[in-house]
Amino acid sequence: MTTSWTPSGWRTFVTRTAVWSAEILGDDLVITYDGSAKRLPLLSLGPARARTGMMSSSVRWGDPPSLTLRGLSRRDARHLRDTVDGERERVLDRIRLAQLIDEFDELAASVRNWARGFFAGAKAHLAGSGWLTREFTAEWQQARPEDKRGTLSVRLQLTEHRAGQAGDILEALDLWSADLAAYVAQWNERFLAREIQVNRRFFDSVERSPLTVEQARAVVCFDNRVQLIASAGSGKTSTMIAKAGYAVRRGIVPAEQILMLAFNSRAAAELRGRVTERLSPLGLASDKIVAQTFHSFGLAVIGQATGRKPSVAPWVEQTGGDTEKLARIVDVLRDADRGFRTEWDLFRLVFGRDLPEFGQEEADPDGWDGANRREGFRTLGGQVVRSQGERLIADWLFYNGVDYIYEGRYEVDTVDASHSQYQPDFFYPTISVYHEHFALDRNGRPPEEFEGYLEGVIWKRATHAENGTTLIETTMADLWEGDAFGYLTDQLTSRGISLDPNPDRPTVGQPPIESERLIATFRSFMVHAKGNQLSDEQLLERVRAGSSDRFRFRHEMFLRLYCAIRQEWERELTRHDCIDFEDMLNLAADHVESGRWRSPFRLVMVDEMQDASYARARLARALVNRPGRYLFAVGDDWQSINRFAGADLSVMTGFEDWFGPGEVLRLERTFRCPQSICDVSSRFIAKNPLQLRKRVVSSTTEYRSSVRAIAAASDNDVPGVISKHLADLNDRIAAGATPPGRGGRVSVFILGRYRHQEGFMPPSSALRKWTHLDVRFSTIHAAKGLEADYVIIPGLTRDKSAFPSRTADDPVLRLAMPTGEPFPHAEERRLFYVALTRARRSVTLVTVRHRESKFLVELVKEQGIRMTLAGGGASRVIHCAGCADGLMVPRSGAYGRFYGCSNFPKCKQTMKEAAAQADPS
Structure with a gap:
């Protein structure tokens, strides 16, 4: 179609419009009137509007119209409008493109400079550690040029211009558009592969055995924060020594700027000895590397910061x-x-246990009243009461020497069609006063599930009122709020009872703490x-x-x-x-955080990070809280067993929250336990879903019966069972049936959950006869970090010295301790894992028949661990079908022998003796 327009003759006549013509020339609309042309830039016109009429149509620009062309047909009017608008947009597009190109070129130049800086910095890192750190990545991510308008994005109109850019620009744009963290990770992976190959000789000789790929990776990785999750026996100490040597050898960090922090003096001494032993022969300045405990290091910091090194209290x-x-x-x-004396005695004797939740007063009974054939809670005085609140009151009365009768018959006959004989909770015979303890809250309401309970309360009150007997009342709310015993003191003493508090009164029931x-x-x-x-x-x-x-x-x-x-x-x-250790750690952290002591250390390596307390973690964080610092934290959350001593597991499991983003690496190959022990112990610890995941793979020889269990007939038989097991082992080594260990002898650990279990050690006369054995006792806590060829774990029973321990942490500790763990026996489970993983060859678990530990039962039930009787033959474990937690054990009753649940009275499941003997378990 034409790109020029003019009105038709008859329309100009009808509309009395002057003759005109219009055409588009370049970026202008040219309008000619009576031979005189006027050029109007298209950009000045704005959008056009076509107005159609019956005789004539027009095109207008502006509102109000600043230009109107009349006398057109409808078709020509629309064509003029659309053509001018289209040409106008073409001009706008060309201008926009020119602006985009200018903006692109300016941004591209900035990106090129940014990329040059990035690559220059990366090359500088190659000359140092070679590893591109999170700190480096964050710095260049922050410096990355912004493209707020999306100019550098791949746009169709810039495709040709972009393709024509120089190679360095295109390379820079590729880097700019990439995920920088992913790009850096790929760079580090390529560097890692090259570095391991280049330093192969060093990695093969720095320790007694060549480093594994996992260990070498941990050595080469020099991110600002590196967490190494190291399985038991995986060579974490070797990795730390190699990393220190690598840092010095490569010139990453001078020896005098390397600090190794250990949990205890034994570990610190081992680090110092290994540094000297392994690095000195390589010509590295091992004597300048500092290896200390947190405590000794903290003392040094305080001394240097203040000019006065404090003394640690000798008793700690x-x-x-x-x-x-x-x-x-x-x-x-x-x-x-x-x-203080009164409150101490009262707390120890009466308040040693926490109060139950509302409505749970009768949950988890621990006593059985054989005379009345009912379960309940055993008191200091030996009675079995129905609720934990009643036990608290009974223990208070016992402590104060108050004579009372529990649930005796009320002095008036109350039996009718709706009520049996009334038996009030407590009766004080010397003053003829009755006492009811009600499960009511501060609003006088019972738990919702206690149907009919309030009616019973009302009936009891009415009964006393009708018969003129004296009733005093306490409630659970009174116990919670601490009012119950002040009230009882007033009520009893005002009626003539003299309280006689005596913490040494002999107990015949549940012992106090x-x-x-x-x-x-x-x-x-x-x-x-x-x-x-x-x-x-x-x-x-x-x-x-x-x-x-x-x-x-x-x-x-x-x-x-x-x-x-x-x-x-x-x-x-x-x-x-x-000062004590807690003061020392906090003071040291204060000095580092405030800058009063400026750390010379650039590489800080922390051993046993899973045992770090809040104060230790705070000190470690302060030491690396400056640019160019490296934290290498080694630990295993599966072996965190020192919560009682201040350990905060969240330092390990929430590493990034404590120290910032970093690399998380794993040592999953162990050089200690055979695979069978690895599998049993790993499955056992992994039952807790909050433990960090890892797959432990063994490099050691497999031995027959690597995990076995022996059931003694009684506690008195346990030492004999252990002695026979050791004598048999000694004989097998002497006969050549079992290979000897280092120096012709094998090492054996007897590991106790409690220190008093050292009594399971055979007599010294027997130890001297077993010339092929080196037998030692240790608590499991003390054996952390140690290993032996054979491990014996006695005391796997359910009793006062149970494993897992039945003595749970007091709930009051939650006020000061890290958040508790919801998984049952979480720390005890880790402790058992530590015990299992001390063994290089095999573990023998010793229990007492019918009192087998929950942990042992779990291994037998879920992992197929074979348990034998001390005298020979298989020891069967019959699981309780009622509670799924207890064991069926032999008992005697009025009708002869039967089997009952070990959790009685909490669980009353029974089975006939014949059925128990026929059970295939």
Whole structure:
């Protein structure tokens, strides 16, 4: 169609329009009137509007119209409108494209400069560690030129211009558009492969055995934060030594700027010895590398920052010295402060257990009343009461020497069609007063599921009113809020009963908490509270802010005792001009964080990170909280067993939250345990879904019966079972049936959950006869980091010295400790894992028949571990079908022998003796 327009003759006549013509020339619309032309830039016109009429149509621009062309046909008007608008957009597109190209070129130049800087920095890293760190990546990610308008995105109109750019521009644009973190990861992977190959000779000779690929990777990886999750026996110490040597050899970090921090003095000494032994022959400055415990390092920091190196309290440096000191402090306070003595005794005897949740007073009974054939809760006085609240009251009465009758017959006959004979909870015969303890909240309401309970309360009150007998009442709300015992004191003493508090009154029932255990609880609480820098006021605020009323009164009582103990502890520290470990770690962290002590260390390596407390983690973080610093944290959350001593597992499992993003590597190949032990122990620990995942693979020889269990007939038979097992082992080595170990002897650990289990050690006369054995006892905690050819774990039973321990952490510790773990026996499970993984050849688990540990039962039931009787033959384990947790054990009753659940009275499942003997389990 034409690109020029003019009105038709008859339309100009009808509309009386002057003759005109219009055409598009270049970027202008040219309009001619009477031979005179006027050029209008298309960009000045704006959008056109076509107006159609019956006789004539027009095209207008502007509102109000600044230009109108009349006398057109409808078709020509639309054509003029569309053509001018289209040409106008073409001009706009050309201008936009020119602007885009200018903007593109400017941004591309910035991107090229950015890319040049990135590559120059990467090459500089190659000359150093070679590893592109998170710090480096974050720096260049932040410096990455912004493209707010999307100019550098792949646009169709810029395709030709982009394709014509120089090679360096295109390369820079590719880098700019890539995921920088992924690009850096690929760069590091290529560097890693080359570096391992180039340094193969060093990696093969720096330790006694060549490093594995996993170990070499951990050595070469020099990100700012590296977490190495190391399986038991996977050579983590070798990796740390090799990394220090590699850093010095490659010139990444000078020897004097390398710090190794260990959890205890034994580990620190091992690190120092291995550094000297392995790096000195290679000509590396091993003597300049610092390997210390957190404690000794912290003391040095304080001394250098203040000019006065403090002394550590001698009682915290001695094993058990801290609890002995705390016991003496408690004795002093009990002698000097009658109020403290009363609260201490009351807490130990009466409040040793936490109160149940509302409506759960009768849950988990632990006693059986044979005379009345009912379950319940055993008191200090030997009775079995129905609820935990009643036990608390009964224990308080026992402590105060108050004579009472539990659930005796009411003095009036109450039997009718609706009620049996009334038996009030407590009756005080010397004053003829009855006492009911009701499961009511502060609003006088029972738990919703207690149907008819409130009616019973009303009936009991009415019964006393009708018969003129005296009733006093307590409720669960009274116990929670701490009002119950003040009320009882007033009610009983005002009626003539004299309270006679006596903590030494002989108990015939449930024993109270031992003073030693309670002191250990206070010491553990103090370690966590001081380590986490929680003041007495902050702890009290935590209690008040707690959502559970049932804890408040007991926890407030605990805190009153703790505050007095802590104040005396601090006075003792001041009197001896010394500090404890928690003070030391926090003071050291304060000096580093504030800059009063400037760390010379660029590479900080932390061993056993799973045992780090809040204070240790804080100090480690402060040491690397500057650019160009490297943290290499080695540990295994599966072996975190020191929560009682302040360990915070979240330092390991929440590593990034503590220290920032970094590499997470694993050592999954073990040089200690055979694969069968690896599989059993890994499946066992992995039952807890919160443990970090890993697949442990063994490089060691497999031995027959690597995990076995033996059931002794009784506790008294256990030492004999162990001695026979050791004698048989000695004989097999002497006969050549079992290969000897290093130096012709094999090492054997007898590992106890408790220190008193050292009594399972054979007599020295027997040990001397077994010339092929080196037998030692250790607690499992003390054996952490050690190994032996053979491991024996006795005491796998369900009793007072059970494994898993039946003594759970006191809930009050949650006020000061890291968040508890929801998985049952989580730390005990890790402790058992540590015990299993000390063995290079085999593990023997020793139990007592019919009292097998939950852990052992799990291994038998779920992993097929074979259990034999000490005298020979298979030992069958019959699982309780009722609770799925207990074992069916032989019992005697009025009708002869039968089998009942080991969790009785909590579970009353039974089976006939014949059925038990026929059970295929």
